[in-house]
Structures are given as C-alpha cells and as structure tokens.
Amino acid sequence: MxxxxxxxxxxxxxxxxxxxxxxxxxxxxxxxxxxxxxxxxxxxxxxxxxxxxxxxxxxxxxxxxxxxxxxNKLIHRTLFIVAGGAAILILPLIDCVMISHRITSPADVASQHPHEGGHAATHEEK
Amino acid sequence: MSQTLNPAAFMNNPDTHSGVTNAKLGVWLFLASEIMLFATLFTSYIVLRMGATSWPWGWDVLNVPLATLNTVILISSSVTIVMAYAKAYDKNKSGFQGWMAATLALSFGFLVVKAFEYGAEFKLGIGPHTSVFYAIYFTMTGLHGIHILGGIAVNGGLLYMSSVKEHWENPLFLGRVEGAGLYWHFVDIVWIFLFPALYLL
The missing domain is CATH 1.20.5 (Single alpha-helices involved in coiled-coils or other helix-helix interfaces)
Structure with a gap:
C-alpha cells in the first residue's frame, strides 16, 4: 500500500x-x-x-x-555516475587514437624528422 | 511464513526512503546500462572514423531524406507517448488508448521506412561487409531497430493491459506507463545522436 x-x-x-x-x-x-x-x-x-x-x-x-x-536527486546522482563511467570508458581511448593519428599523419612525421624530409627534398631537387 | 518471501508483501513494501518507486529506479538503472552499451558503440564509431584514411559523407552513400523522415516519425512518437501518459494521469482510458495506438503506428512506420532503406542498400549489394563505414552503420542502426522492437512489445502490452479493468485501475499502472515512456524517450535520444553522426556529418 x-x-x-x-x-x-x-x-x-x-x-x-x-x-x-x-x-x-x-x-x-x-x-x-x-x-x-x-x-x-x-x-x-x-x-x-x-x-x-x-x-x-x-x-x-x-x-x-x-x-x-x-x-529526484537519486536519479540525478545515478546518471552522474553513469556519465562519469562513460567518460572514463571513452576519453582515454579517444585520446590514444588522436595521439596515434598525430604521430602517423604525414605533416607530423615531416615535422618530427626534418632532416629526413630535407634530405628527401634535396634528392628530389637533384 | 516470513513476510520477505511473500511476493505480494514485497511489492507493497514500505517506501524506499528515496522518494523514487522501486520500478522507476529499476527503469533508470536499466537505462544506465543502455547508456553504457551505446557509449561503447559510439566510442567504436569515433575510433574507427578517426583511424580511417577516408570517411564518406552520409549524403553521398545513405538516403538522408528517408532518415530525416524517420527522425520526424520518432520525435512525433515521443510526443504521442507523453500524451498517452498525460491521458493515463487524467484517468482518460480512451484518450490513453488513442495516443498509445498512435505511438505504436509511428513505431511501425519507423521500421517500415528503415526496411525500405535497408532493402535499397541490400539490392545494391551493400552490407556490413562492404566497408568499415557500413559495418558500423548497420551495427548501430540495427541495434537501435531492435530497441524499437522492444519498445513496440512493451507499448503494445500496455495498450492491451489498459483494456483489462483490473490493470487499468491498478494504482501502479501509471508508473508502468511512465517507465515505458522513459525507455521510449531514451530510444529517441539515441536516434537524435545517430542521425547526424551517420547521415549528416
């Protein structure tokens, strides 16, 4: 009742x-x-x-x-915990992908290895 | 016999000291697990998209007008189910049945439009095997479609229960309608994110 x-x-x-x-x-x-x-x-x-x-x-x-x-606040707290859990699940993974994307992008490779890029350009000029 | 072993006594257990009924808390906990499920799928989508050398525009490879129509259908169904709740709150049985029937009709409409969309893609030999884009597209929209089917089963059950006097007059009936509505709005919110993510951006 x-x-x-x-x-x-x-x-x-x-x-x-x-x-x-x-x-x-x-x-x-x-x-x-x-x-x-x-x-x-x-x-x-x-x-x-x-x-x-x-x-x-x-x-x-x-x-x-x-x-x-x-x-009710109990529902808000439950959703807050879920949002935190989802953030813990998603954000580090996305960060890893962004880092690997930066590392492997042609622009980043060229900036990280200027000598190799410059060397290649010299060869091409020749 | 101990009172805790009596299901009827358990159902009528005094308040939860939280102001939230057990049923509603249960629905929200279920929705919390659903949020985590779709969060993992959206994460997969983001990871696959960022790792891909190229990603198609939805306009080029999917039927955006049909998906827009489905968005309108689903948003409309969110309104009809909340109207059904309003009528159940007012104890207006025919009003409740009319709005709930409209919700069911819109739900079936969504599935019919989706079937046309899938059918056209299958006709062209397009399937989850075609590309990473289509794999994640079919996975996410397919899982969402299964959730629509679940909603149809629950809403259909409530429509039937409303025709049985014992259920309609049960004080817990309104809570059941609200729980079904919460689930249906959640399915709507998932589509609100799926639509731009897969079709438009």
Whole structure:
C-alpha cells in the first residue's frame, strides 16, 4: 500500500502545452541539423555544430519529456555516475587514437624528422 | 511464513526512503546500462572514423531524406507517448488508448521506412561487409531497430493491459506507463545522436 502512495507522490504532473512547444522546437532543430549538413562547412565545424544541436535536442527530451527537470536527486546522482563511467570508458581511448593519428599523419612525421624530409627534398631537387 | 518471501508483501513494501518507486529506479538503472552499451558503440564509431584514411559523407552513400523522415516519425512518437501518459494521469482510458495506438503506428512506420532503406542498400549489394563505414552503420542502426522492437512489445502490452479493468485501475499502472515512456524517450535520444553522426556529418 505504501508503495502505491509512493507512486502517487512520485508521479509528474503532465503539461500538454509544454509538450507541444518542445515538439515544435525539436522539429525546428531537426531542420537546422539537416541545413547545417547542406552548407558543406569544413568537417570539424560541421561536426561541432551538428553535435551541439543534437545535445540541445537530447537535453530537451531528457529534461522535459523524461521529467529529469525536477526529478529526484537519486536519479540525478545515478546518471552522474553513469556519465562519469562513460567518460572514463571513452576519453582515454579517444585520446590514444588522436595521439596515434598525430604521430602517423604525414605533416607530423615531416615535422618530427626534418632532416629526413630535407634530405628527401634535396634528392628530389637533384 | 516470513513476510520477505511473500511476493505480494514485497511489492507493497514500505517506501524506499528515496522518494523514487522501486520500478522507476529499476527503469533508470536499466537505462544506465543502455547508456553504457551505446557509449561503447559510439566510442567504436569515433575510433574507427578517426583511424580511417577516408570517411564518406552520409549524403553521398545513405538516403538522408528517408532518415530525416524517420527522425520526424520518432520525435512525433515521443510526443504521442507523453500524451498517452498525460491521458493515463487524467484517468482518460480512451484518450490513453488513442495516443498509445498512435505511438505504436509511428513505431511501425519507423521500421517500415528503415526496411525500405535497408532493402535499397541490400539490392545494391551493400552490407556490413562492404566497408568499415557500413559495418558500423548497420551495427548501430540495427541495434537501435531492435530497441524499437522492444519498445513496440512493451507499448503494445500496455495498450492491451489498459483494456483489462483490473490493470487499468491498478494504482501502479501509471508508473508502468511512465517507465515505458522513459525507455521510449531514451530510444529517441539515441536516434537524435545517430542521425547526424551517420547521415549528416
């Protein structure tokens, strides 16, 4: 019985007007995402902008549709731990890939071994 | 008989001292494991993409208009399921059933569009074996599609349960609808990131 009372206390009062506004915002943001990709921006800028819009969309869904805005602190703490775990999982791996990408890129090899590059150029000039 | 061995007594166990029902906490813990699952897949995607000598534009190799349509469908279904929750909150059974049926229709619509997309690719001999890009594309969209199927099963179950008086009048029914909604919104959020990552950037 107590759990039933708990359930009643734990429910979120729906706000239909807000849901409609969020839906409209999500549609507009989807169109913006597609438009960004149509502009053929340089890839780093396109990725940064696209992910920025995706984060806004996900935040709207999470905060207002999933009622994370005003949710119990226990849920917030759980998600915080998960986000930390995901960061521990992802960030070092991405860092390793970026380091290996830098090490093996032609520009980096040339800057790390200027003598070899210069030597090659001398040969080519000859 | 000890009270802890009685399932009914366990279900009615006094509050959790946290203000969150056991069911909702369970759904969030499940979603936490799902976040980790998709985090590993997104990590794989980033590592493969950064390690590749070239990476195709989604516009060149995938059907972006169909994927955009699917994005609209999935966002719409997020609204319909939250409307179903609102109707369940108001104890409006026909309203709940109507919005939940709309959610199911949109879910099937998503799968039909995805089937057209996959079908066109298979017709051209494109599959996960074609390239690293297509391998990660089929893995991520396929796993997401399986999650859509899971959502259809749960939402269909709730629609059926709403037609049974005993379930509809159960005080825990609203919590079940909210749990299903949380899962469905999570599936929507995954697509919100998949769409630009695979199709647009």
């Amino acid at each position: 107590s759990n039933n009372k708990d359930a009643r206390r734990d429910e979120h009062r729906p706000d239909v007007g807000l849901y409609v506004k969020v839906f409209a915002a999500l549609m507009v943001l989807t169109m913006i995402t597609v438009a960004i990709s149509k502009f053929h921006l340089p890839r780093p800028q396109a990725i940064a902008l696209g992910l920025f819009v995706a984060v806004i969309k996900a935040s709207l869904v999470g905060a207002l549709f999933m009622h994370l805005w005003g949710e």
